[in-house]
Amino acid sequence: MSSELRMAHDAFHGVFPYLVSPIDERGRVKDAVLIRLVDNLIDAGVHGLTPLGSTGEFAYLNREQRRRIVEIVVQATQNRVPVVAGVAATTIADAVEQAKMYEALGVSGILGILEAYFPVAEDGVVAYFTAMAKATALPLVLYTNPQFQRSDLTLTAIERLAEVENIRYLKDASSDTGRLLSIINAVGDRIKVFSASAHIPACVMLIGGVGWMAGPACVVPRQSVQLYELCQAHRWDQAMRLQAELWQMNRVFAKYNLAACIKGALELQGYEVGPPLPPQAPLSEVGRVEVGDVLRALGARAVTGMVD
């Protein structure tokens, strides 16, 4: 990517769907369906793409599968929107290696995730994200998710990390929206905040957020973009009406395994992305019906063959 394009893409904002990772039974990435999903999402107006988030099953893929997913997404995107790839590791060495690999593949930014088996002290957390940031010239999005991670990004750690040049964004997957306002009050001049599907995006926009990175945007991209635009225009009451409707989707997804749900919903929309990797269970029949109902209620693509 040219430095001009990088700059343009650098100011990340708006709707970034978390892409699923379609893998066939023999462990190979299903290129065609992933390319088609990328194309359709960009056509629907999304502002960026995020492979290898939670919904992208980063914790279930091996190194080669991860690499291949990023490679396909970058190639399919053709610089139309920024690609921000997830880097998740337990060691600094692994995180640095992944970040460099994805930079070489042409991504526009890194979404940094710290995995852990033993709890990590704050100094270790800061060392990990600092090393990852310094490994590339790309902007880094800190990912924090108290629910699924064993170490948390405390406000103090975030304040220390905000001093690192290219740590520029934070994506929070807790459900504690007040925590986001505290972060914005403390470091909002240096770190921009993205919502996750556990927050109400319109509320996060109201308090100063710049967008959201979330799985559900894969299946309701147009409505998500519309919501973002209403928020951008400060038409809060109108935004809230759309938001209340879209929230049905967040709730149905919260009931099920995230990856199983988004993959199941995409299957309903005609994308043959397959089930999540075993032993994760595919979306149950009850779940399929419930997801289908919500999709139809929202006017989204909901049956195989439908045109979005």
Added chain:
Amino acid sequence: MSSELRMAHDAFHGVFPYLVSPIDERGRVKDAVLIRLVDNLIDAGVHGLTPLGSTGEFAYLNREQRRRIVEIVVQATQNRVPVVAGVAATTIADAVEQAKMYEALGVSGILGILEAYFPVAEDGVVAYFTAMAKATALPLVLYTNPQFQRSDLTLTAIERLAEVENIRYLKDASSDTGRLLSIINAVGDRIKVFSASAHIPACVMLIGGVGWMAGPACVVPRQSVQLYELCQAHRWDQAMRLQAELWQMNRVFAKYNLAACIKGALELQGYEVGPPLPPQAPLSEVGRVEVGDVLRALGARAVTGMVD
């Protein structure tokens, strides 16, 4: 209270400070300071008063202290605003007795809290709140706080309780704002939602809430009322600017024991409410400095002798 007044007061909305419970060393309620606090809060424009919430140390008072607190608050209020008293119990028998006693004292509503030692199944939760509601003619506010309670009000339980005639409000003290939107989507036509200090009140107003019940409103009543009015007027951007400033207070309170903090802050404002009941620790010296700084930053009464 006349039935007319009751009706007027019945549509609870706006800012309801959680009153502290000033108790002297011999266990007697300090009438004078409580009466003065009630007067000043009503003068500052609050829309209601809530004795015996978490901040009111309901869990630390005996039966006679609780009764006396409610009696004083009702008398001092003189029907200028509705008084919604907390009823907290582990048994149905105790809850029913308290509710009847407070109704006899003249409160306008009941804030229902379920305490538990062993976990309670959903049927037990529903039976408890239903019995409490049926014990009086007063509107009941369901109180839910996953952090401090051993049983939670699930969405299903709330849907069942919404069928009870006088269960009309819910006050949620989780920090999960999305949960409130789900509740409003499901039963918003029957149950009105109040925020707690763990949520961003402006966000709860945006999604359809009707106000907040919270300890911090004791010390910044005028600013809280101003925020409520901006939200009511749908002036969301202006509301948000004030909200971001006020949030400093919520965060400083979240750092310390709630009752110790509000009592400490009120002492700084010249109300001799005393410390929380031992073995709870009073606000530390560091806490006092931090609370004082925030109060001054917000232009609130912050030193003994100041006039609000």
Added chain:
Amino acid sequence: MSSELRMAHDAFHGVFPYLVSPIDERGRVKDAVLIRLVDNLIDAGVHGLTPLGSTGEFAYLNREQRRRIVEIVVQATQNRVPVVAGVAATTIADAVEQAKMYEALGVSGILGILEAYFPVAEDGVVAYFTAMAKATALPLVLYTNPQFQRSDLTLTAIERLAEVENIRYLKDASSDTGRLLSIINAVGDRIKVFSASAHIPACVMLIGGVGWMAGPACVVPRQSVQLYELCQAHRWDQAMRLQAELWQMNRVFAKYNLAACIKGALELQGYEVGPPLPPQAPLSEVGRVEVGDVLRALGARAVTGMVD
């Protein structure tokens, strides 16, 4: 009690059943069945009695019900074994008052429980138990239960409390047996340790415990005493065979609400103790069958009318 008797009773050891609290529908203590239970347990050889433990629903009784339970148990016991009554409170003032009241009623010891709504710092925990100990001349048993309490007795707090003259015992209801060995290693010369039903009593005896305080001993008192005697005689292999059988009971009780289970089991044995206080649910039909099966397998009284 004479000072001689008090001394004799003072060296608490062995099996202390947690007595249930039989309350009728109008809230009155059912004297007759409680007296009969006390008599039968003493005849079965138990070494002490503990009213107002968890199984005794201390958290569900009002002040007068608690007082009456202790009064009846003391009178029925007639100094045949020591009575150690539970004192549970959130404030120091309430704890001190209860302890004095039970001392006046003639108990031989106090089981001290700290309830809390807000977390309590270590200094507060130490102040609470110290004040309770100093309020009477009776030996105090510290009760610690990380599962149901909001504050924990850390090893440091226990070491500080071991300095108080009449804090002489500890009863631990965690399931972490290693924690008990750490406590014994640290303060075993001053504090004697009782097991709860969440530990394997024979293991606690092996590591240096002096007995157990637990609900199940109400329904299998003879077998519990036999197990204690085998442990006392250091016949560990024989003890373990009996222990493995008795453990079926602990597991079935762990599946259900403790009070509901013991009350349900006692009903099966012909004691009309009634259900736990609402909204706690009585033992389910499935639970009754399972408890009955275990009682029969253990050769315990298991049907109405059987003689133990």
Added chain:
Amino acid sequence: MSSELRMAHDAFHGVFPYLVSPIDERGRVKDAVLIRLVDNLIDAGVHGLTPLGSTGEFAYLNREQRRRIVEIVVQATQNRVPVVAGVAATTIADAVEQAKMYEALGVSGILGILEAYFPVAEDGVVAYFTAMAKATALPLVLYTNPQFQRSDLTLTAIERLAEVENIRYLKDASSDTGRLLSIINAVGDRIKVFSASAHIPACVMLIGGVGWMAGPACVVPRQSVQLYELCQAHRWDQAMRLQAELWQMNRVFAKYNLAACIKGALELQGYEVGPPLPPQAPLSEVGRVEVGDVLRALGARAVTGMVD
């Protein structure tokens, strides 16, 4: 290994130290020190060796590092004792591949660990371990650790897995010893139970366990073997005296990151195993002093150059 040897080794029992994974700054396995540790442990009488347990930092090593660790340990052991290698994965595909790889390298058994990002339902848990078991002819040890894992092996799941031919052992790293007795009561005829360092090994032996797999045995191997032999001889009182002393070590290790502690302790004993992989912190100076004190108190190798 010949089928005769495999059979002999198959009846796993006794003390299995969890080996650390010594990795240099460039990510290479430090062969020499690992070989020396293996030799010394076998000379000290341990009954087996377990590479790639928690203490072995399985969650921090890449595929090649894991493979190399197992290869070295198998070669150094030369069939003197069984080697049971840890297989940890989030997907069935990865678990099966690792198990086959280690079987090909000559291990005697597999220690199966399920990692997860999203919670896994019981059917998924059973499918995972069943697939792993069927992938090789080796005996499988189920590893369960509620503290660090997102899915738990419930008693029901264990009962289902006990039906699989070569699932023969279970190693439990919870601290709930009663849970082990329930497991032994339910499936003790098919599944043999190993303790972890979170339990008191002598207690687990008393209730029917066959040994323990734990990090501390790396640094006090002779004392651990002596404890095992006393238990085997049913000399419980003598065993308990040694156990109480050795427990100091378990407690000091529980205070710190497991891998950091065992690596730090081994460094004190003259093994240059290095620090844990960053961002894990090495054992602090305070920790080194405390560990050194305990080692000396136990008469273990405690300073560089000492002969064990």
